[in-house]
Amino acid sequence: MDAYSLAVYLHLAAGTLALITYWSAALARKGSPLHIAIGRTYLLAMVVVLVTSAGLAAAFVLRGRPAIGTFLAYLVVITATACWLAWRAIRTKRAPEDYFGAGFRRLGWLNFAAGLVTFGIGVQLGITLLMIFSWIGILGGVAMIRQAHRPPVGNRRWWLREHYFNVLGMGVATHIAFLSLGLNRLLAPLGVQPPQLLGWTLPLAVAILARVWLDRRYGAKGNAVKHKLASELRL
Secondary structure, eight states, X not given: OOHHHHHHHHHHHHHHHXXXXXXXXXXXXXXXXXXHHHHHHHHHHHHHHHHHHHHHHHHHHHTTOHHHHHHHHHHHHHHHHHHHHHHHHXXXXXXXXXXXXHHHHHHHHHHHHHHHHHHHHHHHHTOHHHXXXXXXXXXXXXXXXXXXXXXXXXXXXXXHHHHHHHHHHHHHHHHHHIIIIIHHHHHGGGTOOOOXXXXXXXXXXXXXXXXXXXXXXXXXGGHHHHHHHHHHOOO
16 A cells, blocks of 8 residues: 555545544533543544645645645645644633734734635636635634734633634534545445535535524623533633
C-alpha cells in the first residue's frame, strides 16, 4: 500500500469516527464525563482528518490537479481554525485576552487570504460552488480580525458562544465530507447519485438554523439556562 492509499484509508476511518462522535457528544449531557470524553475523541479524530487532508491536498497538486488541491487546503484551514478555537474557548474562558490575542488575529488573516484564493480559483474555473464557499473564509476572517481588536472583555460568557459557534463549524465540515464523498461511495453500488449541491448546502443551512436557535436559547433571553450550562461545561 502506497502513502496515498494509506492516507485515504486513514482519512475515511477518522472521518467515520468523527461523524459518530460528533452526534454522540451532541446528544450527551453537556459537561458530563461522557460529553467530555467523546468530545476529546472527536477532536483527535478531526486532527487525523486534517493531517490526512493536508497530505491529500499536496498529492492533488503534485498530480496536476492544483484546483482541487488548493480547495482542499482551504477546507483544512477553515476546519482547523474551528477545531482550535472550539478547544481554546474552553481553555481560556477566564482570559479572553489570550483567546483574542495575536494568534487569533493571524488566524483571521489566514482564513481571509484562503477565502480570497479560493474565490479567485472559482472565478478562473467558472465553478460557482467554490465562489460561494469562499465567502465562509472571507467573511469569517474579517469578523475575526475585527473581534481581535474589540474582544468582549465585559461579557463573562463569551467563551460559551465561541465554543458552540466553532463546534457548529466543525460539524459543517464533518457532514459535508460525509454527504459529498462518503455517502456517494455507499450509494454508488445501488445506482443512486445524491445531488452534489445538496451535500454542500444542507449542512451549512442546518448550522445557520442551529446557530440562531442556540443564540436565542443561550442569549440575553435565556440567561438562566445559559448560566446553568456554563456551570456544567468543564473540559
